[in-house]
Amino acid sequence: MKVEPDACAKSIARVWKPRTVLVTVSFVMITLFLCSLLVSDQYTNINGIWDGSTLMFVSSSIACRSKRCPRGSEALPRGIVEAASDMELKPLWRSSKKKALQKSLLAIAAGIQQKRGVDQIARKFPVTNFTIMLFHYDGVVDRWSDLPWFGSAIHIVAINQTKWWFAKRFMHPDVVSAYEFIFVWDEDLGVDHFRADRYLEIVRKEGLQISQPALDPSLSSEVHHRITVRNKKTRVHRRIYMNRGREYCGNNSTQPPCTGWVEMMAPVFSRSAWRCAWHLIQNDLVHGWGMDMKLGYCAEGDPTRNVGVVDTQYLIHRGIPSLGGGVIPIKKSSADDHTPPPAAGSGVDARKEIRRRAQAEMRLFKKRWTAAVKDDKCWIDPYDRRSRRQ
Structure with missing residues (x-):
């Protein structure tokens, strides 16, 4: 049976067009995501070059983004942050051991x-x-x-x-x-x-x-x-x-x-x-x-x-x-008095x-x-x- 060229083209378009669009969109989204990480100061080194493989870089970036840091401490490494304090007096001339306060x-x-x-x-x-x-x-x-x-x-x-x-x-x-x-x-x-x-x-x-x-x-x-x-x-x-x-x-x-x-x-x-x-x-x-x-x-x-x-x-x-x-004596009130x-x-x-x-x-x-x-x-x-x- 003779198949018309336009019918064949339409058949191929029906089969491949959605897949092509899906692949293209996915590729573009992944590319944009990786580019956003590249231009971010938080996830690049001093020379703007990746450290390690792309996969490790992306995984590390996602993990860092998920961490919740106290406001104002974002520029510090997490382990150095002291988010709370207390009213306990500390000695001036000897060390004070860090222990849980009860x-x-x-x-x-x-x-x-x-x-x-x-x-x-x-x-x-x-x-x-x-x-x-x-x-x-x-x-x-x-x-x-x-x-x-x-x-x-x-x-x-x-x-x-x-x-x-x-x-x-x-x-x-x-x-x-x-x-x-x-x-x-x-x-x-x-x-x-x-x-x-x-x-x-x-x-x-x-x-x-x-x-x-x-x-x-x-x-x-x-x-x-x-x-x-x-x-x-x-x-x-x-x-x-x-x-x-x-x-x-x-x-x-x-x-x-x-x-x-x-x-x-x-x-x-x-x-x-x-x-x-x-x-x-x-x-x-x-x-x-x-x-x-x-x-x-x-x-x-x-x-x-x-x-x-x-x-x-x-x-x-x-x-x-x-x-x-x-x-108190009668006088004009003042908010600063x-x-x-x-x-x-x-x-x-x-x-x-x-x-x-x-x-x-x-x-x-x-x-x-x-x-x-x-x-x-x-x-x-x-x-x-x-x-x-x-």
Whole structure:
């Protein structure tokens, strides 16, 4: 049978054209990939000549690309990079062995007026298992030097600043990542019924990522939230039950302050929870009001399980106002004025002004949170997800 030339050509085209196109495209892609590696400074030597075979070069390049290096360390060989630090003091005249640190960190913003109370707190945290860091908001350091733990503690000074101002600037997660748990406490806490080592035993066993010791209401001068009140029948509690008009907390409650909540007075964070909480601290909002309602998001899982109040190791809240205490003279306020106010005198009540500012910060924090949730289309609220399942 006679075959027309055009039919034969069409038949060959049908057989070979797709294969030819596929081979050509593959060849071009491989060529472009190899050329991109050649022109990259990261994968060429000083003379622009390959070291070794093409296959080994490509494999090595892909392996290098897959490594994750801390930001800013890309120009360094991986083995020399120290991505984290700690607050441990090092000797000047003898070598310091590199070993894994198995400690936790206690950070307190303290003034000299509360020296006795802070000393009692520090003695509950043995230096063998804890590092102590004091934020001196009144500028007084030398008058602490008679205390036995003074020399092993870290002392940071900034006049009239809060503990959250200090924490944001001096407790970056990479700096404190060596510590298993991080205590960020106020200075006016009684610790007669508290031991740090026993507290951490309970926290580990219960799997608490964020926690606080309970408060004894019969001995404390101030208890602001019912969930922090000590329950004498339990070792740990994670929720409260109440029905006071608009305030209702039951078994199905999934949001703070019914569950998944601790107060900013004496929070304790796991290493991973602090990495999240540090980012929650707003750089310009120094009082931290409003943060307590959002800390549960940093609990590494279900906040109704991973956030709790420890009842068997409890505190006394003395409620002593010290930071910014006294009365300040009436004058035009300045954002750059950080000088400590005098203890007495006519003018404005400093405590009232501080509380007014803290309340304003809380409103601003809430606005920022609402705006952030609205703008981040990829973010999913775990509280809402549980509510929908119920």
